[in-house]
Amino acid sequence: MVNARKSKKQNPKSKIRKGDVVRILSGKDRGKSGSVMAVLPERGRVVVDSINMMMKHVRPKKSGEKGQRVSIAAPMHISNVQLICPACKKSSRLGIKREDGKRQRICKKCNTVID
Numbered sequence: 101m102v103n104a105r106k107s108k109k110q111n112p113k114s115k116i117r118k119g120d121v122v123r124i125l126s127g128k129d130r131g132k133s134g135s136v137m138a139v140l141p142e143r144g145r146v147v148v149d150s151i152n153m154m155m156k157h158v159r160p161k162k163s164g165e166k167g168q169r170v171s172i173a174a175p176m177h178i179s180n181v182q183l184i185c186p187a188c189k190k191s192s193r194l195g196i197k198r199e200d201g202k203r204q205r206i207c208k209k210c211n212t213v214i215d
Contacts, residue, residue: 138175145175
């Protein structure tokens with residue numbers, strides 16, 4: 101029997117990296133910005149600091165201890181974020197420029213190298 105769900109292959113080469121400052125394009129936090137805490141390329145998702153916060157219910161570990169609701173940043177799709185260029189301070193698309201065998205990211209608005 102064939103599995104009904106088809107697995108979508110994501111491109112593991114993401115232009116967004118850990119530590120980048122990004123702007124949120126869609127969702128409940130549209131327009132906000134934050135730094136990327138983690139990139140999950142195999143799932144095509146990123147975790148942005150204090151964006152897309154969800155409540156996680158934690159069970160008590162010891163007897164007598166109370167359960168808690170902890171807020172965590174949930175992963176969001178990488179297409180919903182856009183990098184903010186550190187040079188021009190605008191959110192823009194990224195291009196790739198190869199120089200001396202190295203892959204460099206460039207801002208499409210101001211053509212400066214980002215790294």
